[in-house]
Amino acid sequence: MNPWLNWVIFTIVILVFFLGSVIMFIYMERRVLGKMQARIGPNRVGPFGLLQAIADAVKVLMKEMVTPANADKVVYWLAPIVVFAPVLMVFAVVPFANGALLADLNIGILYVVAVGSISSIGVFMAGWSSSNKYATISAMRMVAAVVSYEIPLVLVIASVVVVSGSMSLNDIVLAQQNYPMLLLQPLAFLLMFIAGCAEINRSPFDLMEADSEIIAGFHTEYTGMKFAMFYLAEYGEAVAMSTIIATLFLGGWQGPFLPPWLWLVLKVFFVFFLMVWTRTTLPRVRIDQLMSLAWKFLFPLALINLVITGAEVLAYPLGIPWYFIFVNIAIGAVLVLLFSRLYKVGGGRVAVG
Amino acid sequence: MTLRTEPFVINMGPVHPSTHGVFRMRVTLDGEVVVNLEPVFGYLHRGIEKLAEERTYTGFVPLTDRLDYVSSMSNNFGYCLAVEKLAGIEVPERAEYIRVIMTELQRIAAHLVSIGSFFNDCGAYFTPFLYMFRERERVIDLFEMTCGQRLLYNYMRPGGVSQDLPDEFMPALNKLIPQLKKYFEEYENLLQNNEILAARARGVGILPKELAINIGASGPTLRGSGIRWDIRRADPYSIYNRFEFDIPVGEQGDCYDRYRVRMEEMKQSLRIVEQAAKQVPAGPVRSKVPHLIRPPVGEAYSHIEAPTGDLGFYLVSDGGIAPYRCHIRAPSLMNLTALRDMIVGWKVQDAILTFGSFAITMGEVDR
Numbered sequence: 001m002n003p004w005l006n007w008v009i010f011t012i013v014i015l016v017f018f019l020g021s022v023i024m025f026i027y028m029e030r031r032v033l034g035k036m037q038a039r040i041g042p043n044r045v046g047p048f049g050l051l052q053a054i055a056d057a058v059k060v061l062m063k064e065m066v067t068p069a070n071a072d073k074v075v076y077w078l079a080p081i082v083v084f085a086p087v088l089m090v091f092a093v094v095p096f097a098n099g100a101l102l103a104d105l106n107i108g109i110l111y112v113v114a115v116g117s118i119s120s121i122g123v124f125m126a127g128w129s130s131s132n133k134y135a136t137i138s139a140m141r142m143v144a145a146v147v148s149y150e151i152p153l154v155l156v157i158a159s160v161v162v163v164s165g166s167m168s169l170n171d172i173v174l175a176q177q178n179y180p181m182l183l184l185q186p187l188a189f190l191l192m193f194i195a196g197c198a199e200i201n202r203s204p205f206d207l208m209e210a211d212s213e214i215i216a217g218f219h220t221e222y223t224g225m226k227f228a229m230f231y232l233a234e235y236g237e238a239v240a241m242s243t244i245i246a247t248l249f250l251g252g253w254q255g256p257f258l259p260p261w262l263w264l265v266l267k268v269f270f271v272f273f274l275m276v277w278t279r280t281t282l283p284r285v286r287i288d289q290l291m292s293l294a295w296k297f298l299f300p301l302a303l304i305n306l307v308i309t310g311a312e313v314l315a316y317p318l319g320i321p322w323y324f325i326f327v328n329i330a331i332g333a334v335l336v337l338l339f340s341r342l343y344k345v346g347g348g349r350v351a352v353g
Numbered sequence: 354m355t356l357r358t359e360p361f362v363i364n365m366g367p368v369h370p371s372t373h374g375v376f377r378m379r380v381t382l383d384g385e386v387v388v389n390l391e392p393v394f395g396y397l398h399r400g401i402e403k404l405a406e407e408r409t410y411t412g413f414v415p416l417t418d419r420l421d422y423v424s425s426m427s428n429n430f431g432y433c434l435a436v437e438k439l440a441g442i443e444v445p446e447r448a449e450y451i452r453v454i455m456t457e458l459q460r461i462a463a464h465l466v467s468i469g470s471f472f473n474d475c476g477a478y479f480t481p482f483l484y485m486f487r488e489r490e491r492v493i494d495l496f497e498m499t500c501g502q503r504l505l506y507n508y509m510r511p512g513g514v515s516q517d518l519p520d521e522f523m524p525a526l527n528k529l530i531p532q533l534k535k536y537f538e539e540y541e542n543l544l545q546n547n548e549i550l551a552a553r554a555r556g557v558g559i560l561p562k563e564l565a566i567n568i569g570a571s572g573p574t575l576r577g578s579g580i581r582w583d584i585r586r587a588d589p590y591s592i593y594n595r596f597e598f599d600i601p602v603g604e605q606g607d608c609y610d611r612y613r614v615r616m617e618e619m620k621q622s623l624r625i626v627e628q629a630a631k632q633v634p635a636g637p638v639r640s641k642v643p644h645l646i647r648p649p650v651g652e653a654y655s656h657i658e659a660p661t662g663d664l665g666f667y668l669v670s671d672g673g674i675a676p677y678r679c680h681i682r683a684p685s686l687m688n689l690t691a692l693r694d695m696i697v698g699w700k701v702q703d704a705i706l707t708f709g710s711f712a713i714t715m716g717e718v719d720r
Binding site for chain 1: 363370547
């Protein structure tokens with residue numbers, strides 16, 4: 001195909017997929033949250049409140065843009081864009097059907113990790129430039145959290161890459177022909193889900209927007225369209241993370257009967273549903289617990305998982321046999337139980353001189 | 354190279370999502386750690402104690418509603434007891450029972466709000482809060498049935514209560530009691546063994562026994578520290594000595610213990626309501642009290658176990674139709690005095706959590 005035509009088609013596809021998913025995610029989050037919290041949720045605008053997100057977008061567009069007097073103006077204006085753009089770029093390597101993707105990079109998943117972490121710079125810019133103390137605290141928390149959680153995330157992805165033997169997302173999906181990676185790498189899925197939630201700041205790791213402590217975190221001072229950009233980026237990150245998890249572990253576009261793109265969308269929404277579920281159920285962790293979870297729990301488990309996966313692949317170079325599904329589930333369960341024993345909770349007072 | 358850092362001061366409040374009203378904390382932070390904390394209050398001061406001097410004894414009842422506005426019934430009760438003591442007014446048997454039922458239902462409603470907002474402070478995104486409010490609605494429905502109000506009831510009067518229970522009240526109450534039991538089970542399933550809650554609240558914000566006694570803490574805050582002190586038992590008022598109930602206490606006085614004490618107290622309150630509902634006698638609900646009460650010259654102090662703690666009313670009479678002086682012992686304010694000692698050295702998030710575990714109401718702190 002003509003590369004330019006390919007570019008035009010997939011840019012449109014990605015934009016439609018992205019914006020559509022974001023709007024549906026916002027609606028779904030509010031609606032599911034409502035149902036789980038014994039209330040109704042949005043039901044006024046459009047049928048079943050489906051147009052609520054659009055009404056909110058229009059409202060936000062008409063708001064006044066306020067810039068704090070002491071803000072670092074350039075950085076303050078640039079931050080929403082820096083946050084938003086990389087989120088969109090992630091989708092360039094996501095396959096919607098076999099071979100149907102904007103760019104079949106042979107280092108696809110590495111590109112996702114690299115580009116995805118740029119938006120944290122934008123968040124730090126926003127927090128720093130607002131000249132607001134809550135925003136500064138939030139920005140500091142953000143840097144600490146992202147640096148910590150990037151490592152287990154990459155290690156988990158590495159074990160998936162080891163099994164599938166490729167870094168291209170399309171090849172990873174093709175490698176899940178017989179059964180999804182979730183069955184072969186159950187521990188990796190768990191770790192990826194936890195680290196992913198922390199990476200995109202979803203509850204219970206939403207420390208940088210902890211509304212009960214630091215108001216709205218880094219976007220406390222943002223209003224109007226700039227705020228909407230953050231909001232969009234937040235849900236965009238959720239779409240991106242759900243898509244990556246769905247692609248790596250749930251078999252991406254693969255599935256019987258339905259068209260491939262619909263399978264992908266269904267899986268993405270399923271992953272996001274899990275995220276909403278954890279959000280309604282769990283309280284927030286503390287910053288030092290967030291750190292120790294990353295370094296004492298996720299990091300060693302991800303390393304062990306990588307070693308075990310490597311050994312399995314080395315032993316069966318032609319493909320890991322199906323009964324390793326049960327072996328891996330057992331290994332994962334034992335490891336999680338073992339490490340949760342070692343993991344101490346509570347306390348945490350610091351001596352103040 | 355070492356970076357030079359210095360602590361910075363942040364004003365939490367008076368407008369902040371987790372300050373339960375208009376409380377302000379001047380917090381000095383070193384990174385995430387609180388190195389100093391200075392509570393500032395008075396933003397909701399309305400001079401209620403002074404206003405008492407310009408109202409009749411009965412006319413002050415609606416103002417007591419506005420002290421701890423999530424437990425108006427208890428405030429009414431405490432004030433009416435003080436007036437009755439001052440003027441020597443007898444209360445009919447039926448009114449006593451109605452008062453106890455109302456106050457204990459109010460304790461359940463108030464603790465539901467406290468626990469719900471405690472979990473909000475903990476970062477559970479409104480789920481426990483809304484669950485608790487769902488059941489609180491049921492209790493509030495009973496109050497509305499009785500006195501037409503849903504928040505500020507103005508129901509009790511010196512010498513009894515303003516009106517008798519409607520006919521549909523007792524059936525509705527008997528229907529609600531088993532429902533509430535079921536709902537309490539539901540909360541336990543959702544919250545009790547939550548690992549993150551344990552990590553956040555166990556061993557955090559400890560109020561030692563000695564400190565709790567020295568500051569004059571009371572209510573669940575005191576009992577969370579392991580001291581079995583409940584005015585209903587320690588200095589029984591009304592008809593509380595006729596009921597069987599336990600006083601739950603915590604172990605080490607951390608946020609988790611205070612939450613557990615509230616949870617158990619709701620169950621005990623339900624026990625009292627159950628017993629009282631079976632024994633309510635027929636009869637008048639208000640004794641013959643003159644429109645303008647003129648107590649003899651003297652003074653009276655009466656206190657009750659309100660949801661927040663030991664709520665006391667001190668009244669001085671000069672023989673006129675209005676109190677010469679009215680002082681209110683606000684348990685929220687007393688409990689708050691421990692705040693600094695409990696929070697210094699902990700993280701910002703713990704500060705919010707510890708503050709939330711007191712379940713103060715600014716209406717009562719500032720009066």
